[in-house]
Amino acid sequence: MKDLARLALDTAASRGAGYGDVRAIEFTREDVQVKNGEVGGLDLSESAGLGVRVLVDGAWGFAATDELTRQGAERCAAQAVAVARASASLKHENVRLAAEPAHRSVWSSECAIDPFGVSLERKLDLLFRIDAEIRSVKGVKNAESSLSFQRKHQFFLSTEGSDIEQTLTRSGGGFTSTAVSADDVQRRSYPQAEGYHQTLGYEIVEATPYVENARRIAEESVALLSAAQCPAGEQDLILEGSQLALQIHESVGHPTELDRVLGMEANYAGTSFLTLEKRNKLAFGSKIVNLVADATLPHGLATFGYDDDGVEAQRWHIVRDGLFAGYLTSRELAHRTGESRSRGCVRSDGWHHIPMIRMVNLSLMPGSGTLEDLLSDTDHAILMETNRSWSIDQLRYNFQFKTELAWEIRKGKRVRLLKNPTYQGITTQFWNSCDFICGPEEWKPWGVVNCGKGQPGQVAEITHGAAPARFRSVRVGVGYDE
Numbered sequence: 001m002k003d004l005a006r007l008a009l010d011t012a013a014s015r016g017a018g019y020g021d022v023r024a025i026e027f028t029r030e031d032v033q034v035k036n037g038e039v040g041g042l043d044l045s046e047s048a049g050l051g052v053r054v055l056v057d058g059a060w061g062f063a064a065t066d067e068l069t070r071q072g073a074e075r076c077a078a079q080a081v082a083v084a085r086a087s088a089s090l091k092h093e094n095v096r097l098a099a100e101p102a103h104r105s106v107w108s109s110e111c112a113i114d115p116f117g118v119s120l121e122r123k124l125d126l127l128f129r130i131d132a133e134i135r136s137v138k139g140v141k142n143a144e145s146s147l148s149f150q151r152k153h154q155f156f157l158s159t160e161g162s163d164i165e166q167t168l169t170r171s172g173g174g175f176t177s178t179a180v181s182a183d184d185v186q187r188r189s190y191p192q193a194e195g196y197h198q199t200l201g202y203e204i205v206e207a208t209p210y211v212e213n214a215r216r217i218a219e220e221s222v223a224l225l226s227a228a229q230c231p232a233g234e235q236d237l238i239l240e241g242s243q244l245a246l247q248i249h250e251s252v253g254h255p256t257e258l259d260r261v262l263g264m265e266a267n268y269a270g271t272s273f274l275t276l277e278k279r280n281k282l283a284f285g286s287k288i289v290n291l292v293a294d295a296t297l298p299h300g301l302a303t304f305g306y307d308d309d310g311v312e313a314q315r316w317h318i319v320r321d322g323l324f325a326g327y328l329t330s331r332e333l334a335h336r337t338g339e340s341r342s343r344g345c346v347r348s349d350g351w352h353h354i355p356m357i358r359m360v361n362l363s364l365m366p367g368s369g370t371l372e373d374l375l376s377d378t379d380h381a382i383l384m385e386t387n388r389s390w391s392i393d394q395l396r397y398n399f400q401f402k403t404e405l406a407w408e409i410r411k412g413k414r415v416r417l418l419k420n421p422t423y424q425g426i427t428t429q430f431w432n433s434c435d436f437i438c439g440p441e442e443w444k445p446w447g448v449v450n451c452g453k454g455q456p457g458q459v460a461e462i463t464h465g466a467a468p469a470r471f472r473s474v475r476v477g478v479g480y481d482e
């Protein structure tokens with residue numbers, strides 16, 4: 001693979017590329033699912049290919065191939081140069097890349113137990129045990145549990161002399177229980193909606209108490225059928241970590257992607273209200289709000305040694321003590337923020353797609369106190385758990401989230417289970433109303449595994465760490481799935 005990458009790079013340079021990089025990627029993914037006592041799905045897929053990206057006369061060209069021969073590599077490189085040459089005739093200005101040292105490195109994520117070395121029988125045995133626990137609860141209509149594993153082995157070579165080999169392994173899974181009555185359907189998920197994944201080996205699956213929690217989660221799905229509707233009105237809101245993770249993703253992560261800010265990317269709820277003049281001026285949140293982008297976070301889904309621009313992984317503040325402070329940037333756009341180096345946020349979802357700005361891990365820094373401390377500091381509030389659906393406007397400003405479950409909190413106690421909860425707000429008002437963030441003992445890295453961006457669409461995975469937090473006077477109410 002690496003020899004073919006080198007050949008493609010040399011071909012691109014000899015054909016006139018001023019800059020070029022080649023990613024040679026081998027990708028493996030396994031999905032195992034059990035549904036209502038039966039195997040619901042087994043899928044093992046592999047793919048390998050080269051992606052060649054070049055600058056010719058200041059314009060980008062990209063081509064990809066899975067024809068892994070000398071001829072295939074040369075043809076792919078020639079095509080990338082031809083595309084760039086055609087693009088150059090239409091360009092507005094030359095692409096300028098922020099300087100980055102050439103890196104020669106081998107980087108690997110942590111993986112104690114190779115998930116692809118664990119037998120299918122062992123994986124299915126775990127899922128069947130979860131499934132049996134869920135279905136032992138009367139009233140459950142549907143039980144689904146799944147595990148998924150990915151490995152990406154990638155070489156990155158550039159005409160600037162970078163030579164980077166990276167291996168990333170991620171593992172995880174989750175389950176859902178759905179209960180049905182004559183006039184209602186309620187679902188509960190564990191550990192979070194869309195499953196729980198980290199950049200680790202099978203050890204993360206073994207460390208997650210799936211079976212131990214299956215009955216409780218199933219019982220909650222049934223209890224929701226007869227629970228009261230979430231009362232509507234302005235109320236104090238407490239979000240547990242996994243819902244907060246999605247809140248961070250949608251209302252902090254996407255609007256700080258610099259290509260959206262500059263209007264160059266507008267797909268999937270599109271541009272951003274966080275325009276350039278707001279940096280270091282806008283009170284994004286209250287003083288206790290610190291949001292940190294971190295591609296070095298241990299076991300994060302967007303943790304790597306180097307991004308797909310060949311830029312070293314970094315950690316920096318997006319919001320510092322409430323003040324909006326930074327963007328997610330690339331080598332191409334870093335200078336638009338006045339910075340001389342990229343923050344290293346460029347990724348693609350495979351050899352066949354051109355890299356673009358993608359979120360790195362982005363977390364809410366912990367405050368202090370346990371969840372019990374937070375509850376006992378609360379006279380009356382609604383505590384919401386586990387995302388069910390979301391919507392956000394084109395500028396990432398007005399949002400609405402629904403969660404699977406809520407608890408009414410009175411004088412520090414969970415007094416009543418509530419169903420169909422929803423809350424809505426305006427991004428800056430919401431984060432400014434934050435007055436309590438639990439401490440490191442409650443902080444956990446949650447994940448988003450289905451982040452879509454671009455056209456053709458690409459999928460990215462990102463970790464968002466959070467501890468439960470309280471927001472004052474938020475509009476909450478009842479929401480139904482459309």
Ligand SMILES: [Zn+2]
Pocket residue numbers: 249254450451452
């Ligand atoms: Zn997303």
